[in-house]
Amino acid sequence: MKIELIDSNQAAAIDKYTIDILKVPSLLLMEEAAKTAFNEIIKDFKEKDKFFITAAAGNNGADALAVARMLYLAGYTNLDILLLGSKFTKQNETQQEMLKALGLTIYKDLEEIKNLNKDYDCIIDGLFGVGLKRDIEGKYKELIDYINSLSEPKPYVIALDLPSGLDASTSKIYGTCIKADKTICFGYEKIGLYCGKGPSYAGEIVSTPIGLNDSQKLKRIAGAKEGQSPKDAKTPAVDAKSPKDAKTSAVDAHTLAINEFSCLQTIGNIKAVFGNILKDRDSESEEIRKTLDSRVKAGNKGSYGKATIIAGSSGIGGAVILSAKTAARMGLGMVKALTHFSNREALLTSLPECLIDVYENECPIDTLKAALDFADIVVLGPGLSMNEAATKLCKDTLELINKPIIIDADALNIIARDNLFDCLRAAADRLEGRIVLTPHLKEMERLTGIAVKDIKADPVGVAMEFSSKYHVICCLKDAKTVVTDAKRAYINQAGNDGMATAGSGDVLTGVLAGIFSYKFSDPLLAAITGVNIHAVAGDMAAKNLSEEMMLSGDIIKYVDEALKER
Ligand SMILES: NC(=O)C1=CN([C@@H]2O[C@H](COP(=O)(O)OP(=O)(O)OC[C@H]3O[C@@H](n4cnc5c(N)ncnc54)[C@H](OP(=O)(O)O)[C@@H]3O)[C@@H](O)[C@H]2O)[C@@H](O)CC1
Numbered sequence: 001m002k003i004e005l006i007d008s009n010q011a012a013a014i015d016k017y018t019i020d021i022l023k024v025p026s027l028l029l030m031e032e033a034a035k036t037a038f039n040e041i042i043k044d045f046k047e048k049d050k051f052f053i054t055a056a057a058g059n060n061g062a063d064a065l066a067v068a069r070m071l072y073l074a075g076y077t078n079l080d081i082l083l084l085g086s087k088f089t090k091q092n093e094t095q096q097e098m099l100k101a102l103g104l105t106i107y108k109d110l111e112e113i114k115n116l117n118k119d120y121d122c123i124i125d126g127l128f129g130v131g132l133k134r135d136i137e138g139k140y141k142e143l144i145d146y147i148n149s150l151s152e153p154k155p156y157v158i159a160l161d162l163p164s165g166l167d168a169s170t171s172k173i174y175g176t177c178i179k180a181d182k183t184i185c186f187g188y189e190k191i192g193l194y195c196g197k198g199p200s201y202a203g204e205i206v207s208t209p210i211g212l213n214d215s216q217k218l219k220r221i222a223g224a225k226e227g228q229s230p231k232d233a234k235t236p237a238v239d240a241k242s243p244k245d246a247k248t249s250a251v252d253a254h255t256l257a258i259n260e261f262s263c264l265q266t267i268g269n270i271k272a273v274f275g276n277i278l279k280d281r282d283s284e285s286e287e288i289r290k291t292l293d294s295r296v297k298a299g300n301k302g303s304y305g306k307a308t309i310i311a312g313s314s315g316i317g318g319a320v321i322l323s324a325k326t327a328a329r330m331g332l333g334m335v336k337a338l339t340h341f342s343n344r345e346a347l348l349t350s351l352p353e354c355l356i357d358v359y360e361n362e363c364p365i366d367t368l369k370a371a372l373d374f375a376d377i378v379v380l381g382p383g384l385s386m387n388e389a390a391t392k393l394c395k396d397t398l399e400l401i402n403k404p405i406i407i408d409a410d411a412l413n414i415i416a417r418d419n420l421f422d423c424l425r426a427a428a429d430r431l432e433g434r435i436v437l438t439p440h441l442k443e444m445e446r447l448t449g450i451a452v453k454d455i456k457a458d459p460v461g462v463a464m465e466f467s468s469k470y471h472v473i474c475c476l477k478d479a480k481t482v483v484t485d486a487k488r489a490y491i492n493q494a495g496n497d498g499m500a501t502a503g504s505g506d507v508l509t510g511v512l513a514g515i516f517s518y519k520f521s522d523p524l525l526a527a528i529t530g531v532n533i534h535a536v537a538g539d540m541a542a543k544n545l546s547e548e549m550m551l552s553g554d555i556i557k558y559v560d561e562a563l564k565e566r
């Protein structure tokens with residue numbers, strides 16, 4: 001399954017569009033959001049359960065107050081409400097008035113809640129949603145840290161829209177963040193929930209449709225159809241009291257429609273990918289299946305693609321074996337390894353089917369040229385080391401390469417250390433997008449100069465910027481790997497901790513080599529398919545062997561099964 005993700009600007013623009021153009025009153029939208037949250041909450045709790053509801057001054061807080069009212073009216077009367085802040089939104093003030101009219105107390109100080117000395121069954125987090133833009137300090141931080149510290153009995157924590165402290169667009173943590181057991185997300189789901197540290201704060205994510213959360217419908221209503229220019233966006237009808245007002249309102253509405261247009265155009269460009277992408281029923285997965293199914297039946301070993309794996313060094317022998325073995329298991333007709341001579345024996349023993357070219361001190365250019373000519377797809381980097389021979393091999397390959405290439409590990413480190421970015425960019429331009437870089441976070445730090453913690457705070461943004469700068473497909477590897485060609489991004493959700501074991505990345509290069517041997521018209525789809533299949537195979541290995549026991553080599557045993565699940 002794939003879901004479309006949005007950032008905080010898009011969330012605000014969609015709300016604005018719904019309220020200003022489609023004339024849905026804000027309170028009505030909020031009532032809808034609160035009602036869906038309420039319905040989700042009462043599934044797990046009884047009327048006698050004790051609730052602690054937190055709210056701040058914005059509309060996320062207003063949502064929480066509305067949920068409090070609904071719970072109270074439904075008989076969940078054992079609830080305490082804490083409202084922090086002073087510059088309340090109009091909707092927030094209206095929600096407060098409704099609660100006061102019901103005779104409910106609204107506490108303003110955490111100490112008052114502590115003095116009640118209750119063990120809460122459920123805490124509702126309505127402090128901040130998509131409006132959070134700066135570090136959380138003072139009483140807000142104190143409250144969040146207090147909630148996170150509660151244990152024995154630990155209350156169940158439900159965040160409304162986002163766990164407070166998490167940035168909707170990037171997954172940055174603003175100093176502190178609610179550790180939720182469940183997040184009830186309104187309308188479109190937000191990018192930050194699915195990458196970086198987001199998943200570990202969000203807990204289970206439940207999406208509740210409110211207003212317009214179908215991008216096709218939204219684009220249709222906004223007149224923003226695919227391929228249309230913003231100028232063509234339909235100007236919605238506007239109310240006007242005088243001809244002058246009419247003109248101003250029409251201009252405002254049209255400007256708004258155009259602004260929203262650019263926002264709506266980008267919806268769906270960032271997607272979270274769950275489970276096995278091959279099983280989805282959408283047009284992208286149809287295309288992936290069609291491409292994989294196009295493998296001819298009566299071919300010979302030349303028909304099924306040839307890969308050259310440039311990997312391994314005198315000290316590191318396993319990487320080339322793992323990459324080559326995986327490529328062979330992915331159905332490639334022939335796999336050749338170009339490696340240091342010390343790896344020859346081991347490689348032949350574990351993969352007798354492999355063709356092998358070796359070098360001793362330095363790889364002669366003719367040997368490299370022949371290995372590149374042989375291949376339809378090339379892998380460069382696993383276990384290559386960063387010595388002189390590896391550096392020359394890396395530079396020469398970047399200069400010569402004229403077919404799809406997967407660049408990983410030490411090749412990335414050499415590019416970063418020796419500033420080979422011009423060479424990379426030139427290769428990328430020659431290959432028209434069929435160049436894939438697979439850095440993990442540390443390698444990305446070396447490539448970009450951005451510290452790992454900052455990459456982790458915005459993995460999609462960092463990967464997209466890198467991809468745009470060098471015209472490459474970037475697979476930024478982490479627990480939730482981001483795959484992007486700068487215009488679109490996928491965040492892979494499959495995979496498990498058992499894959500955090502030496503060699504898993506080498507296996508990924510072999511999977512990608514296998515996938516790129518098929519004739520994908522869209523290289524980004526090929527890359528996300530490879531990343532996803534690798535993770536699904538990892539999940540199968542973990543299921544059969546346990547996360548602790550599995551080795552990266554075990555993932556190889558399941559790539560074929562993962563591929564066949566379609
Ligand atoms: N529009 C609608 O009708 C609908 C909106 N919906 C809901 O609204 C949410 C968005 O609401 P929002 O835009 O009001 O922003 P929100 O997340 O409440 O945060 C802003 C508030 O927090 C404050 N604040 C921020 N940072 C802070 C900090 N570090 N430390 C302290 N304070 C800080 C900030 O204060 P200020 O910066 O103004 O001083 C302001 O008061 C959205 O996630 C969804 O839940 C749904 O009900 C659907 C209908």
Ligand SMILES: Nc1ncnc2c1ncn2[C@@H]1O[C@H](COP(=O)(O)OP(=O)(O)O)[C@@H](O)[C@H]1O
Pocket residue numbers: 440477478479480481494495496497498499500501502503504505506507508535
């Ligand atoms: N916790 C995790 N959940 C899902 N996938 C993971 C997790 N940890 C690692 N992986 C995956 O395992 C692979 C590790 O690659 P890498 O760090 O290059 O390992 P190595 O260099 O040892 O081969 C990546 O594809 C990454 O996405």
Ligand SMILES: [K+]
Pocket residue numbers: 060125126127128129159160161162163164
């Ligand atoms: K929240």
